[in-house]
Amino acid sequence: MFFDLIQNTLDGLAMGSSYALLAVGFTLIFGVLRRVNLSYGPAIMFGGYCATWVHLNFQAGLLALAIITIAGAVLAGAYVERLCFAPHRQGSAIAAMVASFALWMQFEEAVTLVMPSHVYDFPAMYDGPPFEFGSLTLRMEALVMLACAVAISYGLHRVLSGSRFGLAVRAVIDSPVAAQLAGIDVPRVLLQVFLLASSIGGLAGYLIVSTHTQITPMLGMWSTLKGLLAMMIGGLGSLPGAVAGGLVLGVLEAHSQWFLGPQSRDLLAFLLLFGLLAVRPYGLWRASSAEAEA
Amino acid sequence: MSEYAIGVFTNIGLISFIALSAYLLLIAGEMSFGQQGFFGVGAYVAGVATAMYGIPLPVAALLAMAAGAAAAFLVGLPTLRLRGLYFAMATLAAAEMLRIVFELIHFQREVEGEPVGPDGTQGFRGIRWVFEAGIEPQDFLAIVWASLALALAMFVIVERSRLGATLRMLGEDPELARSLGIQVERFKLGIAAAAGALAGLGGALYAHHNTYIEPRNFDIMLGVHSLAYALIGGLGTVFGPLLGVLIDIGLLEGSRVFQGYRMIVFGGLVAVLLVFRPRGLLDERFVHRLRHRMFRQT
């Protein structure tokens, strides 16, 4: 029983680190745009299917597949930004959200048109046995995911706090009008952030599909929902919050799956999202402020 | 009319209910991503009533409306004070919860020697009231469109009354409404319940048209489609959402020209249209101009 708890927590942290990566990308976009990008996950799925297609038709190494996944997600992200977010920058957040959903439908159909059997095998990152510590096991993929989550969060923190690009991003988050007055090309920064977020999402997507060793079109909705949920738990627009939110969500899911089964796990996750929105719309750790425009 | 055409037109009618439900909230200034949940509640309640307890469809449809309204009221209670995106996400979460609840429900009873009722992810088969009552497909089509016409008539009446003006004011300027002494929260709860009832009615008819429902029918895809219908059709008139449904199901799906590409075409259409006409084809300005012109000619 005790070991089960620890094992679940470990598994949850591993899964949670992929949620954390998803949430970091989601949060970056939400932070600068104050817009929800429903196509975030579908763009990742698109990247994953690009890699799967290459894998099926050519001999490609693992690194190449990872790069293709990321490149596909970035390409799809650019398309989403140009069509859904750039035109609605001054307009309605809701129109942008619905437009991003419209593109979701496009991605899903485009993918199933080219690859009609929906579920495909995806090469595993690592074939060897899991590490064992006494009766606890830890998969190699879990370690890679955890390492990536830590490295990306730290790297992003360094970029945001120490570079010229980071200064511009923080300025846009803080006050878009003041950023324009300071001479920052805001539309360009927004596009750059979008692409950066898509690439982080793409990396998360690669790690997830290579851990599951298969890909389905459900990856799109799944990634959007997990990213959204982890971001909500962590407090909208806060990057450390997104990482924490992802880990909390992962651990919570691992335990609830163990005790209640997969459907109740999902039910609990949505209940959490609903409850958070109803009670603390700005996240668990944020007291108030952070007014989000409608 | 061919069987295929009857099917397409019945579908257009059925989906119009949920599009209208989304539209009602949109003109009151709220964007719900969760009307599919209430559509599902209506479908399940009506299915249980007719298939398991032998209640006639008209009564079952009323029950479905009541259940849809009640569910929408309960969801609206803690969420309607949220703004824009937050409300959208909260309603999405609520609808997904409802969908998972449908997956968890195993509630069956023997009817004529066979187990009937919702069976989790296996769905709910044998909602055959329409068939057993000897109603032909074209008769059911007439029933659907008559119900829809009734709903549309109510919309038209409401929109011309003071209630309609209040509704639009709520969407355009809630602060103004508040300053005029309107109890915004309470009013919006009423609207949410009405929208829930409308979705519930649509769901009831939908279940009886298909005779089989499953939780997947009521996922986020349905919800966002209904929003998209209202948004591309236009928020200026109640016929906007209908136009949206007609474009997608009638033109794109019904004509079979875009078979296999329908989502790509429809998705692109929605995204591009939102850039140029963020409030749809039949938006307020268009409707205003149209009324003006007709008024001058008569």
Place this chain on the structure above:
Amino acid sequence: MTRKDHPLLEVSELVTAYGKIEALKGVNLSVEQGSITCLLGPNGAGKTTLMMTTAGILKPRGGSIRFAGTEIAGRAPHAIVAQGVALVPENRLVFPAMTVIDNLQAGAYQRRDRVETGADLERMFARFPRLKERSAQLAGTLSGGEQQMLAVARALMSRPKLLLMDEPSLGLAPLVVEEIFRIIADLHMDGATIFLVEQNAHMALKVAQHFYLMEQGKVTFSGTPGAMAEDEVIRRAYLGSAKA
């Protein structure tokens, strides 16, 4: 490139509208190189709209804005900053969640000369010692006067040829207002060209060389401080008994 007989900023027939409502209905005015020019007018006259249009935040519907001989009307804000125009906006608009020093760095965003930028940073701290004391503090925690100084310093960090200031004294205590105007006078002594929107006509009279009056989206008076003080209507409205 700039011919001497051309004003640094020349606004002609400028129209800016919010939907159907025109806030600027054909504005004509100019700002001479090296001057302090002040724009007076009641609330809602369109002063802030003019400033925001000049800075590129609002897009004009018609007319032209020529800066140093180049047309800048309708261009992107960052391109206008690159031309050498910086706006100190109404209500200051600092970056509240960023430190004072990051606010200043953001002001120098377009500059690639790191050494010179660093030197300018020191110059700002010398001019505004209060900002130096609080350089690591978040801008949102500063007092109103300190935020105003930060907004001015941030604008100066881009080394503008023309400094636009939108009501820098708004909501500040009298002593702070005096300090702000001392800074404006100092900047002018150092050769800056300043176009100032101000409600406080008494303070503006002490520093400005030219005045414009704007009412309901149009310029209704143009003249020197002397001419302004002689105009009966203006004197009563802006220099009257409100505050001697």
